Amino acid sequence: MIPSYYEFHNPVKIIAGNKAVDNIPYELSLLKARRPLIITDQGVVGAGLLQIAVNAFAGSDAEVGAVFEHTPPDSSNEIVDEVARLFRDNRCDSIVAVGGGSVLDTAKGVNILVTEGGDSLLDYMGADVLKNPLMPLVAVPTTAGTGSEVTAVAVIANPKRHIKMPFTSFRLFPDIAVLDPRMTLTMPPKITAATGMDALTHAVEAYSCGQKNPVSDAYSVAAIGLIRDNLLKAVKNGKDKKARFAMANASLLAGVSFGNAMVGVVHAMAHASGGVAHVPHGVANAIFLPLGMEYNMSKAADYYGELLLPLAGEDVYLSTPKKERPQKAVEVIRELNRALNAASGMPITLKEAGVAKSKLEEIAATAINDGALVFNPKAVEYDDALALARAAYE
Numbered sequence: 001m002i003p004s005y006y007e008f009h010n011p012v013k014i015i016a017g018n019k020a021v022d023n024i025p026y027e028l029s030l031l032k033a034r035r036p037l038i039i040t041d042q043g044v045v046g047a048g049l050l051q052i053a054v055n056a057f058a059g060s061d062a063e064v065g066a067v068f069e070h071t072p073p074d075s076s077n078e079i080v081d082e083v084a085r086l087f088r089d090n091r092c093d094s095i096v097a098v099g100g101g102s103v104l105d106t107a108k109g110v111n112i113l114v115t116e117g118g119d120s121l122l123d124y125m126g127a128d129v130l131k132n133p134l135m136p137l138v139a140v141p142t143t144a145g146t147g148s149e150v151t152a153v154a155v156i157a158n159p160k161r162h163i164k165m166p167f168t169s170f171r172l173f174p175d176i177a178v179l180d181p182r183m184t185l186t187m188p189p190k191i192t193a194a195t196g197m198d199a200l201t202h203a204v205e206a207y208s209c210g211q212k213n214p215v216s217d218a219y220s221v222a223a224i225g226l227i228r229d230n231l232l233k234a235v236k237n238g239k240d241k242k243a244r245f246a247m248a249n250a251s252l253l254a255g256v257s258f259g260n261a262m263v264g265v266v267h268a269m270a271h272a273s274g275g276v277a278h279v280p281h282g283v284a285n286a287i288f289l290p291l292g293m294e295y296n297m298s299k300a301a302d303y304y305g306e307l308l309l310p311l312a313g314e315d316v317y318l319s320t321p322k323k324e325r326p327q328k329a330v331e332v333i334r335e336l337n338r339a340l341n342a343a344s345g346m347p348i349t350l351k352e353a354g355v356a357k358s359k360l361e362e363i364a365a366t367a368i369n370d371g372a373l374v375f376n377p378k379a380v381e382y383d384d385a386l387a388l389a390r391a392a393y394e
């Protein structure tokens with residue numbers, strides 16, 4: 001169904017393929033920048049990936065102004081404030097973010113502060129408060145999940161309030177997204193599994209949420225097909241370059257989709273589980289995706305039925321009676337979760353993810369205030385969120 005009105009926007013230049021990272025200095029020169037701050041984290045440094053990015057600058061006109069390599073998982077506003085000082089102290093003129101969503105989102109937060117001025121990111125919370133064009137930002141994802149390299153969203157933790165704060169503005173789109181197959185080969189199996197399920201959740205939720213449209217649908221369907229064929233392969237054999245690159249593309253496609261069509265109850269529950277109980281974002285999405293689909297079934301069954309085709313392939317789709325396709329789509333995702341659990345140890349219940357039962361009420365109370373619910377096909381009250389959290393527990 002085509003909505004009577006919709007908008008679709010994605011201005012990010014994509015450079016993708018072998019040694020794409022080596023083109024970053026040239027891309028920066030096109031943006032009139034020559035002194036980037038590189039932001040990354042210890043996992044990425046340990047995997048030797050920072051070195052790949054730094055090496056790209058050898059013999060170029062640009063030079064690395066400074067490196068921040070201690071981004072924590074689910075980075076916080078305090079870290080952003082600290083990195084912004086490093087940017088200013090070293091007279092940087094651009095940012096190259098090399099890492100997963102935590103690093104990419106930190107870079108977006110830093111970009112807000114160094115452009116708008118001020119010492120605290122908290123002054124810029126909310127949607128569309130940014131008044132000026134931001135500094136050039138190059139995003140090099142090293143996980144295949146968040147799609148943050150092509151979204152205008154940053155999710156940053158506020159540890160004092162136990163929440164994850166969304167920042168949204170069209171100005172937050174990175175200028176360049178770089179997909180280089182070298183950058184995801186080292187991702188451990190459990191992180192590969194969880195981040196891949198984040199990408200799948202983006203694609204599925206975008207296909208069934210409030211702002212869905214024919215263009216975002218096309219991106220979702222393409223992403224889901226790639227995930228079906230490549231996620232388990234990449235988990236089982238991390239060195240499979242083809243599967244890795246396919247997952248990087250899937251994550252990007254799903255990012256473009258949900259950046260326009262938005263996400264819903266699964267992400268609301270995942271943000272709350274992350275803020276309250278530190279469940280990694282991808283793990284929480286994997287746990288809540290089948291439950292969220294079942295919750296939405298009365299409003300979104302037709303969409304889920306359509307998704308059985310990219311989720312399971314033609315044979316399964318054609319041999320499943322139409323009215324059974326929506327629930328079959330949920331079962332296919334449950335099966336994928338079980339296979340990922342067996343192959344990598346990715347938790348598939350909140351209990352396995354280390355969440356105390358006593359936290360379920362707080363997770364539900366936090367979820368119902370999450371902005372993602374605005375676009376969910378069905379309203380979610382506290383009791384609904386609590387039922388979902390309880391069902392996810394074990």
Ligand SMILES: NC(=O)c1ccc[n+]([C@@H]2O[C@H](COP(=O)([O-])OP(=O)(O)OC[C@H]3O[C@@H](n4cnc5c(N)ncnc54)[C@H](O)[C@@H]3O)[C@@H](O)[C@H]2O)c1
Nearest residue numbers: 043044047074100101102142143146148151153155186187
């Ligand atoms: N902005 C968006 O559009 C958006 C969308 C979804 C999620 N997010 C946010 O992204 C964050 C999660 O990001 P994530 O799932 O990518 O995880 P992450 O960035 O927290 O990374 C997870 C771990 O993997 C390690 N790692 C990453 N790449 C590696 C590699 N190639 N080799 C070895 N180790 C590697 C990291 O060091 C880290 O320890 C959350 O804060 C979430 O809210 C943002």
Ligand SMILES: [Fe+2]
Nearest residue numbers: 146198202281
């Ligand atoms: Fe996500």
